[in-house]
Amino acid sequence: MMSALDTRAAGRRSPGTPPATHPEPRAARRQSSWQRFKRDRFLLLLGLPGVLAVLLFHYIPLIGDIIAFKDYRPYLTIWESAWTGLSNFGVIFNGDPAFLNALKNTLIISLLQIVLVFPVPIGLALLLNSLLGERIKRFVQSILYLPHFMSWVIVVALFQQMLGNAGVYNTWAGSHGLPTLHIIGNTHLFYVLITSQVIWKDAGWSTIIFLAAISRVDLELLEAVAVDGGGRLRQLWHVTLPAIRSVIVLLLILKLGDVLTVGFEQIFLQQAPVGQQASEVLDTYVYNHGIVDGDWGAAAAVGLVKGLVGAALVLTANKVAHLFGERGVYASW
Amino acid sequence: MVTQALPGSQARRMQTINGTRPPGLGIRGLKGIVLLICCALVVVPFIAVVATSLADQRQITEAGGYVLWPHHPTLAAYQAIFRGGVVTRALLVSVGITAVGAALSVTVVALLAYSLSRPGTWGQRSVLMLILFTMLFNAGIIPNYLLIKQLGLVDSYWSLILPTLVSAFQVIIMRAFFLEVPTEIIDAARIDGANELQILTRIMLPVSKAVIAVVALFNAVAYWNAFFNAVLYINSSEKWPLQLVLRTYVVNNAAVGGDLPGEVLPPQHSLQMAILVVSLVPICLVYPFLQRHFAKGVVVGAVKG
Numbered sequence: 001m002m003s004a005l006d007t008r009a010a011g012r013r014s015p016g017t018p019p020a021t022h023p024e025p026r027a028a029r030r031q032s033s034w035q036r037f038k039r040d041r042f043l044l045l046l047g048l049p050g051v052l053a054v055l056l057f058h059y060i061p062l063i064g065d066i067i068a069f070k071d072y073r074p075y076l077t078i079w080e081s082a083w084t085g086l087s088n089f090g091v092i093f094n095g096d097p098a099f100l101n102a103l104k105n106t107l108i109i110s111l112l113q114i115v116l117v118f119p120v121p122i123g124l125a126l127l128l129n130s131l132l133g134e135r136i137k138r139f140v141q142s143i144l145y146l147p148h149f150m151s152w153v154i155v156v157a158l159f160q161q162m163l164g165n166a167g168v169y170n171t172w173a174g175s176h177g178l179p180t181l182h183i184i185g186n187t188h189l190f191y192v193l194i195t196s197q198v199i200w201k202d203a204g205w206s207t208i209i210f211l212a213a214i215s216r217v218d219l220e221l222l223e224a225v226a227v228d229g230g231g232r233l234r235q236l237w238h239v240t241l242p243a244i245r246s247v248i249v250l251l252l253i254l255k256l257g258d259v260l261t262v263g264f265e266q267i268f269l270q271q272a273p274v275g276q277q278a279s280e281v282l283d284t285y286v287y288n289h290g291i292v293d294g295d296w297g298a299a300a301a302v303g304l305v306k307g308l309v310g311a312a313l314v315l316t317a318n319k320v321a322h323l324f325g326e327r328g329v330y331a332s333w
Numbered sequence: 334m335v336t337q338a339l340p341g342s343q344a345r346r347m348q349t350i351n352g353t354r355p356p357g358l359g360i361r362g363l364k365g366i367v368l369l370i371c372c373a374l375v376v377v378p379f380i381a382v383v384a385t386s387l388a389d390q391r392q393i394t395e396a397g398g399y400v401l402w403p404h405h406p407t408l409a410a411y412q413a414i415f416r417g418g419v420v421t422r423a424l425l426v427s428v429g430i431t432a433v434g435a436a437l438s439v440t441v442v443a444l445l446a447y448s449l450s451r452p453g454t455w456g457q458r459s460v461l462m463l464i465l466f467t468m469l470f471n472a473g474i475i476p477n478y479l480l481i482k483q484l485g486l487v488d489s490y491w492s493l494i495l496p497t498l499v500s501a502f503q504v505i506i507m508r509a510f511f512l513e514v515p516t517e518i519i520d521a522a523r524i525d526g527a528n529e530l531q532i533l534t535r536i537m538l539p540v541s542k543a544v545i546a547v548v549a550l551f552n553a554v555a556y557w558n559a560f561f562n563a564v565l566y567i568n569s570s571e572k573w574p575l576q577l578v579l580r581t582y583v584v585n586n587a588a589v590g591g592d593l594p595g596e597v598l599p600p601q602h603s604l605q606m607a608i609l610v611v612s613l614v615p616i617c618l619v620y621p622f623l624q625r626h627f628a629k630g631v632v633v634g635a636v637k638g
Binding site for chain 2: 166
């Protein structure tokens with residue numbers, strides 16, 4: 001994810017390497033923009049559909065964001081609707097209770113994901129790495145990666161079937177005289193449910209990046225620790241963990257940059273039984289207030305501010321990653 | 334890549350692991366139990382769902398709803414949902430959207446990535462910035478919805494395909510792959526008189542079959558799993574993709590089979606589980622391929638530097 005996005009490494013020549021070969025590199029530099037445009041017309045034509053799709057579905061909606069400053073009515077066009085200045089942003093700055101509740105839930109769920117979800121794949125990766133048999137390791141990996149590819153609808157359905165009030169566990173526990181669970185539809189345990197679903201779906205898949213980092217640990221160093229009389233715990237503490245620290249720090253920082261976004265489909269699917277008080281997050285707030293309740297302007301305002309703050313957080317996180325000596329995602333920015 | 338054995342060290346690892354003695358039986362047993370529990374947590378739900386979809390009425394009633402092993406397996410539930418009701422239609426819709434979406438998406442992405450991978454192309458840096466920016470900032474649900482409405486795509490299948498056609502991430506990945514193709518080959522072809530189209534079709538596409546297949550499958554999984562765009566844009570229930578049907582009948586527990594012709598339906602539970610199985614089987618079928626190549630792709634993209 002990281003180096004792939006490094007535009008500089010790929011797009012521009014880095015100072016140390018010879019210039020990318022081009023049929024006539026010198027002539028190319030002297031050609032005017034128009035000549036180069038004509039020369040590259042076939043390549044540009046190939047790229048055109050993709051560029052148009054990006055412009056249409058990612059840039060035109062930016063214009064639509066102006067309804068955050070308008071009193072939009074579905075029967076009028078965006079242009080005909082009346083300007084209202086910043087009044088739509090009142091829900092944010094005057095602290096509309098529903099908005100504050102959504103913000104609170106978003107931040108709590110994000111925090112839980114950082115504290116409880118983030119460490120799981122690290123532990124799992126260390127455990128998998130310590131397995132002796134390659135075959136067992138691969139078998140376990142192929143099982144643990146599977147849920148990542150399931151849609152949220154499937155994951156939510158599976159959780160209901162397993163842990164629902166009449167689900168597999170309760171049926172089994174009931175017939176064996178064990179205590180039954182009431183997690184699904186329980187407002188108090190909604191955070192727990194959301195968190196455990198995320199772990200179930202993605203903990204296995206997320207081990208990949210850590211396993212890759214572990215696989216590059218210097219074996220000589222591990223053996224040096226052993227020669228000095230250290231056991232496996234010392235190897236772990238003094239060699240393996242320091243070696244994967246940079247990946248951990250990087251992913252953690254990126255996660256922090258993403259705190260305003262929590263699984264939208266996942267939560268949207270499970271709002272009905274627990275109600276909005278317990279389950280509303282920023283994204284569902286925008287949907288419920290805008291598209292369902294028709295308060296278009298305010299919803300767009302919340303969406304816009306969320307997008308801007310989110311982008312600022314990602315860029316900040318990226319800067320912080322640089323300060324920690326990591327490359328960050330947007331390496332050339 | 335992840336599990337690749339390191340040459341030379343393999344032999345040493347057999348007697349001592351990186352210089353330390355192999356762990357005792359207790360530790361190994363503990364690890365085994367932890368991993369067994371992890372695997373069971375993943376596998377048991379799938380087993381219960383598949384088994385219940387195959388079980389007959391009597392066993393389901395006796396077991397109180399779910400079974401872990403069908404005593405008298407029957408395909409009645411599948412026959413019922415494939416008899417031409419809402420599930421059959423949704424399955425066709427999902428297959429169509431997945432096939433068209435994945436093919437279209439990989440084509441557009443590959444062409445864009447290719448045009449951005451040739452050194453010195455006009456406007457390349459600006460276009461790259463344009464694409465990278467989409468990963469940073471998203472206009473949000475409301476403007477996207479208004480755009481689809483403005484384009485007249487509400488309740489059209491295209492509303493499920495077009496908005497997610499180009500993913501910046503995929504463009505970057507593919508472009509990185511194309512950049513790895515040695516320029517010498519391309520220059521040699523050009524000297525031999527090949528034009529850009531021939532370079533693309535004779536050199537670039539053949540050498541990048543694998544990455545194209547991976548991106549196509551990636552998109553197929555995404556289109557198959559996509560759910561929320563259908564909630565937003567599709568109003569008429571006969572255009573629902575499978576994920577929406579799954580939500581209505583399994584997550585929200587609506588009664589299945591009201592629209593089905595006929596006699597006695599298999600138990601509701603079997604029908605629900607059969608819908609669930611139908612929606613997850615295609616993923617399981619492509620999964621072995623996904624796992625191998627995705628793992629590699631993610632790692633190559635992620636921690637190469």
